[in-house]
Amino acid sequence: MSVELHYNRQQTNAALGPSLFDYAEKLGIQVPTSCHKQGMCKECLVEVVEGMELLTPRSPEEKHLKENFRLSCRCHVAADFGIVRCYTMRRGDLRIERHALQLPVRDQKSPLDPAVTRDGDRILLDGVEIDRRLGPIHGLAMDLGTTTVVVRLLNLETGEIVADAAFENPQRFGGSDVMSRIHYDTLDGTRLLQRTLAGYLNHAVAEFPVDPKSIYEMVVAGNSTMRDLFFGLNVYSIGQSPYRSITELDMAEGRRTTTSLVESARRLLLPLHPKARVYGLPIISGHVGADAAACLLAVDLAREERLVALMDIGTNTELILGNKNKILAASCPAGPAFEGGKITCGMPGLPGAIEKVAINADGSMRFQVIGDGPAEGICGSGLIDLLSELLRAERMNTLGRFHHGDEAIVLDAKNGAPICFTESDVNELAQAKGANVAGLHVIFDQYGARFDDLDVFYLAGGFGRHLNVSSAKRIGLIPNIDGAKIRQVGNASIEGASLALLSRTRRAELEEMVRRVTHCRLETHPGFFNYFVEGCQFNPVAALNTLQDSAP
């Protein structure tokens, strides 16, 4: 949600202007809070995108914040005139993928076999009575991403989705990628990231249309760092080579038999039933986390005979390749460029973002903007289209250089600040693409398969759901395979977490399957660097061969 404030403080006659929180309240914008503006809960976080210099200096309660993040209850307007624009961390209109589609599990009803069951009015968890209740019983599934969070409320007796919620991960003040969050959490030492997210989850649960005490179990999918931060574990080791979660290290030392986690909701500061259990899905290895594990369930890999690949493009791209007999997984540190990060006019998938681009025969641009209002920037799917169209119209070469000596391409100049795209933006996207493509080549190489051997290529996640497949193929972001094999499935991770919540059989199946996955460590593959360099160019990725045939 955004707050835009045009003000003249002299008219208010106040020595210290109202806080940003006060202004937001006056505008009817809900800011998360648990401490009623006392500077204690740290939930009223806002990102100031304009007018930072017009605000009071940071208060002691804000010393944990960097850059343009502020606590809205602690920061006041200090100048007499001006414009302040900021966002709360609850941008309800951010395009967050809440559901999945075109998954095989949709067609074959999974048996309903949750850990929480009922015997008359007795509520049992793994057969042990934990409560007495006659009304419906519920569980939560969560996909905890670095950028976004999706929570789904399910009826454990019918499997029906009762409600869901989605919001930006409020841990953004600790950095936009997992390495920054690890660094932040290690230096902070107070588990502020964990507590901030728990505060937001409390609000999400409070808004669900059921008694929170009727929620008896929660299943969490997320990358290794997000999952471990949520459970309050030390994440330092995930940021250091060989990049292992503390659960993996413990397992290697024989101190545990699985990387999955179990904790009580109370210890995780969640307002569920006091005896509710929280189960963190197992991680696969290193940065290939519990979100990738959830995807294994979602695509029903344990029963899959065909050769399938799954690619979830994001700040950290996950790759899975295989079938019921052999599974490989990898993680590519692609960075935030495809989410609009580090791009001059990049922005998330919010209203105002250009999401589709085409170049007309006369060289003019036409585009589609989310929400149909004026364009404010360009999001990931728009960037893919733009690169593809620049190539097609021969305004950019395959090395990412603009023709005609252009330094920047202007997409829209109607509003005060023109929306432009520069060669350095192309460079950021080229490097993100290079990491993804190198990951694809390495995992196929290691598997001994060619792209054309694939039967199904699942594009998971919000970005994969909205990108134009033809554009992605033209710029070489995904293999140039038959379009009929490509399925844009949306949020497979929340689907996998839901399956694990509703079925102990599926949960056990996942625990077993995760042990069989081979983690393909990209950084140690001898061809990685050359694949990366090749992947930075904007050429289609050949369908018939990986670089096995032309590998250096």
Ligand code: FES
């Ligand atoms: S409202 Fe709690 S810190 Fe601002």
